[in-house]
Amino acid sequence: MSEKKKRYFLPEEEIPRQWYNIQADMPNKPLPPLNPATREPLKAEDLYPIFAEELCRQELNQTDRWIDIPEEVREMYKYYRSTPLVRAYGLEKALGTPAHIYFKNESVSPMGSHKLNSALAQAYYCRKEGVTNVTTETGAGQWGASLAYAAKLFGLEAAVYQVKLSYEQKPYRRSMMQTFGAQVTPSPSMSTRAGKDILTANPNHQGSLGTAISEAIELARTTPGCKYTLGSVLSHVTLHQTVIGLEAEKQMAMAGEYPDVVVACFGGGSNFGGIAFPFLRHNILDGKTTRFVAAEPASCPKLTRGKFCYDFGDEAGYTPLLPMFSLGHNFMPPNVHAGGLRYHGAGVIVSQLLKDGLMEAVDIKQIESFDAGVLFARAEGIIPAPESCHAIAATIREAEKCKATGEEKVILFNLSGHGLIDMASYDKYLSGDLVNYSISDEQIDKNLSALK
Numbered sequence: 229m230s231e232k233k234k235r236y237f238l239p240e241e242e243i244p245r246q247w248y249n250i251q252a253d254m255p256n257k258p259l260p261p262l263n264p265a266t267r268e269p270l271k272a273e274d275l276y277p278i279f280a281e282e283l284c285r286q287e288l289n290q291t292d293r294w295i296d297i298p299e300e301v302r303e304m305y306k307y308y309r310s311t312p313l314v315r316a317y318g319l320e321k322a323l324g325t326p327a328h329i330y331f332k333n334e335s336v337s338p339m340g341s342h343k344l345n346s347a348l349a350q351a352y353y354c355r356k357e358g359v360t361n362v363t364t365e366t367g368a369g370q371w372g373a374s375l376a377y378a379a380k381l382f383g384l385e386a387a388v389y390q391v392k393l394s395y396e397q398k399p400y401r402r403s404m405m406q407t408f409g410a411q412v413t414p415s416p417s418m419s420t421r422a423g424k425d426i427l428t429a430n431p432n433h434q435g436s437l438g439t440a441i442s443e444a445i446e447l448a449r450t451t452p453g454c455k456y457t458l459g460s461v462l463s464h465v466t467l468h469q470t471v472i473g474l475e476a477e478k479q480m481a482m483a484g485e486y487p488d489v490v491v492a493c494f495g496g497g498s499n500f501g502g503i504a505f506p507f508l509r510h511n512i513l514d515g516k517t518t519r520f521v522a523a524e525p526a527s528c529p530k531l532t533r534g535k536f537c538y539d540f541g542d543e544a545g546y547t548p549l550l551p552m553f554s555l556g557h558n559f560m561p562p563n564v565h566a567g568g569l570r571y572h573g574a575g576v577i578v579s580q581l582l583k584d585g586l587m588e589a590v591d592i593k594q595i596e597s598f599d600a601g602v603l604f605a606r607a608e609g610i611i612p613a614p615e616s617c618h619a620i621a622a623t624i625r626e627a628e629k630c631k632a633t634g635e636e637k638v639i640l641f642n643l644s645g646h647g648l649i650d651m652a653s654y655d656k657y658l659s660g661d662l663v664n665y666s667i668s669d670e671q672i673d674k675n676l677s678a679l680k
Contacts, residue, residue, distance in 0.1 A: 245296065253509050270288065287464045312336065319627075364459065375459070391570070438558075461497060486518075522582075523592050527593075528570055529591045537679050555672060597618045598653075600623075620641065
């Protein structure tokens with residue numbers, strides 16, 4: 229253990245009182261989502277049948293830089309926030325790099341991931357509106373568990389559609405959701421019209437976040453007193469996650485440093501935006517030159533190989549048309565263990581930022597991600613979630629560049645969750661049974677050709 233202070237915490241009064249809305253500061257605002265029926269720009273009221281009304285307003289808000297965190301939500305944050313900022317001396321030593329590596333440890337939340345930051349907010353707004361039931365999708369189960377817990381705290385009933393592959397790969401996440409009282413259904417299922425149609429076309433469909441979203445939205449539309457909640461992709465979800473980066477700003481100042489590079493894994497964009505956007509505002513407004521790197525799986529490469537277009541956020545076409553980088557809403561991702569990253573598209577804010585060159589993206593193969601996760605675990609004593617392993621792998625790439633050039637850069641990454649319920653995937657890695665999945669250009673082009 230270094231004699232230097234390794235962990236930085238904020239006092240309770242420094243926990244953020246507002247979320248940061250980067251849309252207010254973006255040089256080019258995201259293009260408007262479209263109503264699929266009219267192809268006209270979406271209005272907040274178009275979303276009222278699906279989401280709590282305040283969340284709809286947050287989704288389309290491009291003018292207010294700061295959004296107040298409801299006091300009841302902030303009181304819940306105090307149970308686990310601030311999360312620690314940690315100097316990764318062990319990883320630095322293992323790599324022999326002159327880089328200073330820090331990580332924001334979101335794995336210390338009660339659910340073991342960053343997802344609770346938005347789940348509490350969404351459940352609060354639903355309860356405030358008089359909603360009695362909430363429904364959602366989940367991949368690896370981190371979001372589903374967080375929503376199930378938040379629903380219980382606010383007196384709501386929760387129904388979760390979990391991607392079938394993850395339902396089978398990660399049974400203990402399913403158990404967590406059920407422990408908190410949620411009804412959990414593997415998706416695609418025969419309980420919705422969307423699920424039946426998908427299974428009729430492909431009886432062996434292993435599910436995707438797109439299929440689970442379709443089923444959850446259908447349930448919300450057909451159930452009185454029920455609203456849909458979402459774990460990533462949409463702008464209001466990323467807004468709630470900015471507590472991560474706002475805390476990290478103050479903690480980096482406590483450490484006497486400022487990041488040259490900010491890294492996070494990427495599925496739909498919530499944890500990446502959560503840590504990146506508060507720092508990115510200083511690039512936009514103050515001339516800082518921090519780089520922002522989104523690390524996605526090579527098996528689901530929407531940022532690095534997808535197409536910027538209007539596409540549905542789900543497989544059945546129930547969502548608005550979103551301007552985003554996409555592999556096509558019918559894309560069926562390979563069966564990688566990072567279930568939270570198996571999504572065909574990217575959030576509209578991140579997509580615009582990538583178009584404008586204000587951030588960058590890399591893809592990481594499955595075995596490289598687990599190589600990085602195991603190295604991190606042995607160096608720092610924390611077993612990361614398979615999703616977070618992608619951020620660690622990208623961080624290691626940056627640290628190796630510093631080693632080659634001798635540059636003493638400061639690298640900050642988001643440890644978005646722990647892997648203690650993902651040990652079956654580590655078992656496969658340690659026994660040599662994991663494989664890399666590749667997607668050909670022909671496969672991507674074929675899927676994208678269906679988009680208009």
